[in-house]
Amino acid sequence: MPEESRADAGRPMERAEHDATPLIEPIPKAVSLATQAYEHIKAAIIAGDLIPGQLYSVSQFAALLGVSRTPVREALLALAAEGLLTMDRNRGFRVLPMSAHDVEEITQLRQMLEIPAIAQVARLQPPPREALRRAREIYADLQKAADEGNLLEFLALDRQFHLTLIDALGNKRLTRLVGELRDHMHLPGLRRLAISGQLHESGRDHLVLLEALEAGDADAAVACMERHLGRIRTDWA
Amino acid sequence: MPEESRADAGRPMERAEHDATPLIEPIPKAVSLATQAYEHIKAAIIAGDLIPGQLYSVSQFAALLGVSRTPVREALLALAAEGLLTMDRNRGFRVLPMSAHDVEEITQLRQMLEIPAIAQVARLQPPPREALRRAREIYADLQKAADEGNLLEFLALDRQFHLTLIDALGNKRLTRLVGELRDHMHLPGLRRLAISGQLHESGRDHLVLLEALEAGDADAAVACMERHLGRIRTDWA
DNA sequence: GTGTAGCCGGTGACATGCTACATGCGACTA
DNA sequence: TAGTCGCATGTAGCATGTCACCGGCTACAC
Missing domain, CATH: 1.10.10.10 (Winged helix-like DNA-binding domain superfamily/Winged helix DNA-binding domain)
Structure with a gap:
């Protein structure tokens, strides 16, 4: 807005x-x-x-x-x-209380967007080294958050991870959309995931995805993404 | 809002x-x-x-x-x-002035959403008779608008046609999203389409699509949709 | 001629008062 | 007791006044 x-x-x-000497404050930026x-x-x-x-x-x-x-x-x-x-x-x-149908709608949209998107990222020529590098960094933090059971942090980093990768396609609207869809999945549903200790499992998915992308293996990336989203679909309801 | x-x-x-005798005005509905x-x-x-x-x-x-x-x-x-x-x-x-890149972004999103969506509609069991019936009605109006060269009307009906079909999937968020994406394609780009007299050709696409859906032929529907969106992509820039 | 400081007009950002309205509850009726 | 009416209460919707801020323009200094 x-x-x-x-x-x-x-x-x-x-x-x-290289922000050695800021000299003066850049700008508060109201x-x-x-x-x-x-x-x-x-x-x-x-x-x-x-x-x-x-x-x-x-x-x-x-x-x-x-x-x-x-x-x-x-x-x-x-x-x-x-x-x-x-x-x-x-x-x-x-x-709005989130019904099972809502979760269904959102995951369906995410599948339509995120799966083709990740495939395109994998096929990108040249490979998006910078994005992959950043994603690796985020992944490290992600695992740490999973270790600590810090759900909010995990969620934020999970989001950042995927958006960083998708943004490599250069489609701002796509990136924004996927971000919004993720925000629509409220936290409460995820809580039981944390309790059941599946956070690490979910975290490892990211590593598999990352390696598939670095290898340029679109099929593997897609498979990983499908598994990832599929798990959400079932775990949530 | x-x-x-x-x-x-x-x-x-x-x-x-069956609104034979309204008796009293329903409600202005502020x-x-x-x-x-x-x-x-x-x-x-x-x-x-x-x-x-x-x-x-x-x-x-x-x-x-x-x-x-x-x-x-x-x-x-x-x-x-x-x-x-x-x-x-x-x-x-x-x-915002619409750049070629913007058109690219939007059509890419539309492809990711509308093509799988139309395939799902074609495979729907049972077939969405009501939606197809309405789409046929809209198609008739659409051709009329094309005859008259009424661009605004054509655009509105085109939108309504596709949204009616997609809405048969029951995913409100999807329907809304596709509608918004369509709105982002401003009219000026379409104007030359009208001048070049391709409105009818574009209109006939709808009939082909409709028949594919009625036959439950997902492949044909997808092919039609791809052609449709592809033409936009090229014509617009 | 050139650079600059200062002014000025216009804009969005925000606060606040007023209005119309939807709802819930209690009183009143039958 | 059951049903209905009307009012109190709280809300969003809208209008308007004020303010800080941005950018363009101008006039001055050199």
């Missing part, structure tokens, strides 16, 4: 290695209150801090965040447009 | 045939000014009435539409989130 796109929340965030509210509320939804079905009002959030209603309303409207919330006229906003 | 989703703008709009502004401005963008690159302000639109700035701002932000506009902080909003 305001300023730059919000879909880049999971961007690489690489720090230039982030609008609306954007901040958006991020806060979205994070709360994904983390499952908001009760699905319960009504929340603009004023409530505004009071909590310590800003006026306008930017909050703006943020809530954006989230509603994305499909993370619904709004009842003159009643309030509520987070 | 406000009230119900805006993605359903192209919904069937079927009238129940549509928010923000939604109306959204629709108006979006239509203007798609129709090419707004000059790409030119700066427009909230106040301008507000004055034109005869409402205050708030709902207009809301609408513009929604359009910006969808990617139809960009906003320059403290400068204004501008419609």
